[in-house]
Amino acid sequence: MAKRDTPMLDELLKGPYPSFVKELYKVQERKPMVQDLLGQLEDSYEERIGHWKHGGIVGVMGYGGGVIGRYSDLQDKYPNVAHFHTMRVNQPAAWFYTSDILRKIADIWEKHGSGLTNMHGSTGDMVLLGTTTDELEPTFQALAKEGFDLGGSGSVLRTPSCCVGPARCEWACYDTLKLCYDFTQEYQDELHRPFFPYKFKFKFSGCPNDCVASIARSDMSIIGTWKDDIQIDQAAVAEYAKAGMDIQADVIDICPSKCMKYDGEGIEVDNHECVHCMHCINVMPKALAPGKERGATILLGAKAPIMDGALLASVLVPFIDLNDPDEVEDLHELIGNIWDFWGEHGKNRERIGELIQRVGMSTFLEAIGLEPEPEMISAPRDNPYIFFKEEEDEEEEE
């Protein structure tokens, strides 16, 4: 087949940043599917509209998620992308690979699909972009033989993801890779089979810098933090000063809770006032470090706008020690309670954050068995519409 003429896309071969068009060009000689993708994409660029249809449930046997069905609406013109389904493949925690396993995945996708991928998709999966319905099951089994499984899509637990954590970061306040892996294994059924009103995401960040955007993007956000004092190496503080850092301006004055002092010799922190924002530690990584009593804050309810507006996650459990197996067990129990309540009361396509907005946080806390705590709010209510409950013991008196 002749190569497609793509003058508009060719404009995107120019310039210093890596070009996705160049990636399509790399495989098009041997992949008629990619030639048709280039043709259809060029049409989209000329006409300023996409040419993909959704609909039609496709997948692998026994799973309700992991494959996104996609079909061209220009099938006569571009028959090789009549089917162009995506497979989401559950990434290894923190996206570590060896060249050996990447070559095996490349060979599988060379054989069964378009040869195009996203490393990675927004939720964290390795995304294999474009294949036909017939190839889904063989691809899945070829990947499974290498130890890989599909990720989530639709109304399931979506593929959990985590930051680089203790593998390569001194700020990790818990083992994000381990927790992410353990949770993913624990909830395989929920990941592959739709039980929920809508999607549910876990994201694991090792510190409040939140490198996987868990507070904005996950229904349950697990963000590392610490309870005790920031660790200070005063000799290293002096080194920073000697090297020309303006510690007063760049660190002390910017501290959001104004809990730090610097007298030209050393740094002093009023740790009970610290809000654990990370700024001072970010700026002086050789001199300052999170404390030793480490754990995480659990937040709930973040989501993008659809349907009822975007939400950031809010505090559910101010501090949990994730090294304590009993506390981790309690967290799983809490998750079970949350899913039970959501399953019973959630409307179709209602995320947990929206359900909480609808029924009220107090009702939700009571249902999942958590006591209200002042850390859960930025301020108490400023309206007087209090839904008082009749005191239970009054009835006893009667």
Next chain:
Amino acid sequence: MAEAPADRITDVGPPHYERFLPPIIKANYGKWKYHEILKPGIMVHVGESGDKLFTVRAASPRLISVDTIRVFADIAEKYCDGHLRFTSRNNVEFLLTEEANIEPLIADITKEGFPVGGTGSGLSNIVHTQGWVHCHSSATDASGIVKSVMDELFPYFQEKRLPAKTRIALACCLNMCGAVHCSDIAILGVHQRPPRIDDKNISKMCEIPTTISSCPTGAIRTADKDGMKTVEVSEDLCMFCANCYTVCPSMQLNDPDTDGISIWVGGKVSNAISEPKFSKLAIPFIPNNPPRWPEVVDAVKNIIEVYAANARKYERIGDWIERIGWPKFFKLTGIEFTRYHIDDFKHAGWTYKRSTHLKF
């Protein structure tokens, strides 16, 4: 349905990450002491043991071919005993123990078309969605705009510095698979007209009650048109979110003449200094202008340059705007303030100015 073969593998989950960790990471796991950015794109992490792990971070278009995956594998084998990873912003990172290998690795990966950078107070890769490459509801392309913006702002990916780290994200419709709602700069595809209903086929293609309940504003009602069971949309209530189209293909929303891009600013996810916050509307609409979207590129560049010239050290875009005030942001950037900037969705009053703290 065909019976599953006896040796079929399911529910194994992802491979254990330890399979892929380099020995230096296994030896120093949880025992890193500090890290430094040696130059843009190059980091060293130093363990309590004194071990040094070097990282070379290179840009990626996110959409990569198996050929490129093999190139990354070649380079990882040549310099890193085969060890590499990817980042949450789709960059590739090579993990080295030999400092002497850094420069040759940079030369090799640059020659392959993947420049090194993306660390610290500058731009990293743009998190983005599928766009016209693979999405049914996109109001714009994703990869083409990302490429065009990053070409123009390329110096900030490498040596040129900004007051603080600056994170750009792009989502090609309100579904926000790229969750752009907490980015320093968000490029968001928007539709402007209500769905066009395929009256003839909707009752066969879609579950009508599900379609009706999918609408966040209750704009969809059942209707009977010439005996056909269909729906109608109240145009006054439609906010063009495409939620109905996602559950029902007979509610086509894409339109070449009215689809385009909006620009949002000042969001962040990190807790550093200030609390995480949403991005807010800067520019309600820019028409699609492929292949290189010059108006979008100029708009983003303008915001970056005004921010670079005016913000204080360590101030993210949102923190800078909160300090100077939104009126000044619009004045400094020359962006027109319109009726669309004033929220009129639920709880809109939270964004009204509720004090006399004004600057003149």
